[in-house]
Amino acid sequence: MFEERLLLAGGLVLEARIAGDREYLLSLGRDGRVLVEYRSGDGYDFRSVEKLRYDFERDVEDALRQG
DSSP, X not given: OEEEEEEOGGGEEEEXXXXXXXXXXXXXEETXXXXXXXXXXXXXXXXXXXXXXXXXXXXXXXXXHHO
């Protein structure tokens, strides 16, 4: 299992968790509010770790632009 929680500038919290076969959580939040979250079983069409990361980063950029 891999788990990491990072406190970033501006009060952002990035959480990444990978456990077992295709069990994952990628989350970005601020002030206790989730801005973007990808979690296994949420309907995301998981194809590869690279695609998951790309899609998550794109959604994070969009969320941060929106404020």
